[in-house]
Amino acid sequence: MSTMSDYERIRLVVLGGPGVGKSCIVKRFLTNTYCNKYRSTVEDLYNREYDLGHMTLKVDILDTAGDMQFPVMRRLCIATAHAFLLVYAVTSAPSFGCVKQCFEEIREQRKDYEDIPIVVAGNKLDLTASHREISVEDVSEWVYCQLPKLRVKILECSAKDDINIKEIFRSFLTLSKFLPKDNAVDSSGGLKRRSSAYVSATSKGKRRAESPLPEKDKASASGSAAAEGIHLAKPRSRSLIRRASRKAKQQIRDAQSIDECNVS
Template identity: 60%
Template sequence: MTDLERIRLAMLGGAGVGKSSIIKRFLFKTYTDKYRATVEDLFSREYDLGGVTLKVDILDTSGDMELSAMRRLSIATAHAFMLVYASTSASSFQCVKQCFQEIREQRADYQNIPIVIAGNKSDLANTHREVRLEEVTDWVYCELPRLRAKVLECSAKEDQNVTDLFKTLLSLSRFLPVGSNNDGTSGLKRRSSAYVSASSSRNKNRNASPSVSGGKKSSLVEAVDPATSCGDAKLKPRSRSLIRRVSRKTKQQIHNASDDCNLQ
């Protein structure tokens, strides 16, 4: 029997900065310009790391800064954070600062929590930039020293640095070695994956979304970026019984904030 390691990543930031686009580009290699406000969605992936199973939950939160109760629950249950702003919006960077302030107030262990600050929409930065990368790095490394944090700019639309965001988070979480060259020697193997919409879980008759499963051994890049191991294959639905079990489990995790959420 393998041991289970779990990490829950909470995506925080203002509305319209591209949190959902980053997730969908990373997991499914898809992108759309159409905007749909997120209430709360949960994506899950499982990987084999030798005798250890790593389960990664990605919680996509609402960009509505008025929904403070939901954001507090997300902060309480997360092991790592990705704070997303748009490099084309100065106000979105202020939202990131507000999110971090809430993390610092709510989590006594905030200095030990892996945090990636992601500046999305870098493809528009040449003509519409409002937030300089130096401004963000100065804030993180000068005003907020001693954090386990990294700053990266990315573009979900152009698929620039999206995979690096998640690789950096796993490295900060010490699941991946810093400076890994992803040469395929890690022996990582993706076990299964599932997608659960937390917002729809509030309905009694909610349906689980399709999920992807993979059985072949994958390189480190494929393990960090699941879409590379499934190519253009269509998503296949899992069995109904397994979907129900995963749905019930993730629903309980979202609505029951746990104190046992520190990184091991």
């Protein structure tokens, strides 16, 4: 991750086998909805802006296909990611094998893989009462014994029952050092969406298609967007950033909860 500033943009790429609930996790977090009908994903990109008090964080969440039909697209996703969410189903041992394969792809393509925040999430926790094939101990042994130097967090979750979904995304803030490890979080959990007064036209809850390539600089991003007919949001002016940042910090101090991330 790049060093923190008043305005940061990161890309989170979701990887895993087919049918493990990658899209369900993303939609539960973003819209608090769940659909039990399976629809194969090709590639879905979601954009959100969040106010962390001391900074504004723009997050691109890229939900990828669970199969290997699009290898070029998959390589591009891995190459442009700032963080990874690797999803398996606790009811499927083969799905955990897919997670291991995804990690091998990351290790092969990214020389900085040990510095990239990674969350390994075991979905479908709601089904473990009747069926479980992968325990959290199995995953921990693989991660902490074979891959001890990673910046990684292991969680089990349920998109259906909304268990640990917000914790997944809070973990990325901690691993990315946007939040300290011992940071206090309110009971509601999750990131706080920026108010409508500050949200750009492209982040008012409507999903917009964007180029999968990251912004290297303002000029190249604008040129790419113009070529593909994409409307990119303009970042706030630095004066507005500073005013909003000071106001947020004062509110945090008044509440005696310094650097608290209000999660939704």
